[in-house]
Amino acid sequence: xxxxxxxxxxxxxxxxxxxxxxxxxxxxxxxxxxxxxxxxxxxxxxxxxxxxxxxxxxxxxxxxxxxxxxxxxxxxxxxxxxxxxxxxxxxxxxxxxxxxxxxxxxxxxxxxxxxxxxxxxxxxxxxxxxxxxxxxxxxxxxxxxxxxxxxxxxxxxxxxxxxxxxxxxxxxxxxxxxxxxxxxxxxxxxxxxxxxxxxxxxxxxxxxxxxxxxxxxxxxxxxxxxxxxxxxxxxxxxxx
Ligand SMILES: NC(=O)c1ccc[n+]([C@@H]2O[C@H](COP(=O)([O-])OP(=O)(O)OC[C@H]3O[C@@H](n4cnc5c(N)ncnc54)[C@H](OP(=O)(O)O)[C@@H]3O)[C@@H](O)[C@H]2O)c1
Numbered sequence: 001x002x003x004x005x006x007x008x009x010x011x012x013x014x015x016x017x018x019x020x021x022x023x024x025x026x027x028x029x030x031x032x033x034x035x036x037x038x039x040x041x042x043x044x045x046x047x048x049x050x051x052x053x054x055x056x057x058x059x060x061x062x063x064x065x066x067x068x069x070x071x072x073x074x075x076x077x078x079x080x081x082x083x084x085x086x087x088x089x090x091x092x093x094x095x096x097x098x099x100x101x102x103x104x105x106x107x108x109x110x111x112x113x114x115x116x117x118x119x120x121x122x123x124x125x126x127x128x129x130x131x132x133x134x135x136x137x138x139x140x141x142x143x144x145x146x147x148x149x150x151x152x153x154x155x156x157x158x159x160x161x162x163x164x165x166x167x168x169x170x171x172x173x174x175x176x177x178x179x180x181x182x183x184x185x186x187x188x189x190x191x192x193x194x195x196x197x198x199x200x201x202x203x204x205x206x207x208x209x210x211x212x213x214x215x216x217x218x219x220x221x222x223x224x225x226x227x228x229x230x231x232x233x234x235x236x237x238x239x240x
Pocket of ligand 1: 009012059060108186188
């Protein structure tokens with residue numbers, strides 16, 4: 001079995017690569033800028049003795065995505081699981097939002113997810129098997145802070161996209177969406193201690209998730225053969 005995890009040079013993506021490798025999957029590690037990090041992830045799974053491929057690809061670029069999928073098919077012959085995880089959040093105040101930043105956020109988080117799903121969904125449909133998991137966010141469901149309106153819109157779009165992809169590739173490909181709450185990754189490096197405390201207080205488990213806990217949810221949803229077209233919160237019980 002072969003899994004592609006987009007944006008897997010660190011954070012949730014890197015933890016997801018380790019989770020699947022620990023279950024014997026061959027893995028494709030994708031990065032855009034961080035080659036050294038991606039190679040470290042590859043190094044970290046040597047103990048599982050699975051095959052692995054590290055591929056540079058900006059998922060917002062259709063040509064890049066086509067090349068990446070061609071390389072995967074050439075190397076492994078098939079692709080069984082895709083986790084659309086790569087994402088960005090451009091941190092600004094409401095006043096400082098620019099059209100350029102808004103577009104870049106949509107291009108990566110939403111169009112990038114579409115670019116990958118369009119091509120792998122077709123391959124999986126023709127093979128009569130496969131599963132896609134899109135990583136949205138609780139921000140795609142709840143609208144808490146106008147400062148993240150661009151990110152929230154992109155993640156709401158990913159939820160909508162999930163439903164349409166599930167219809168398009170029915171009955172052979174299961175498409176689901178996971179919405180994490182707060183996770184301890186570099187995406188949140190800029191948060192103040194005061195803000196972290198304020199957000200932690202809203203979570204019933206009283207802590208942010210570790211990336212490994214999101215990876216565990218992703219893996220388990222991927223193997224549940226009757227979960228399809230579902231939007232699943234993994235947020236420790238978040239009360240906004
Ligand atoms: N952390 C949270 O609290 C949280 C909560 C809810 C949802 N999420 C979602 O979970 C996903 C992973 O987040 P994270 O916290 O693990 O983020 P992260 O630590 O910032 O890692 C992001 C990953 O995406 C890659 N990436 C960024 N732009 C890319 C592009 N255009 N093409 C290919 N790869 C690209 C990065 O690789 P390079 O460095 O090589 O570009 C990196 O591997 C994102 O979709 C995020 O929105 C995160």
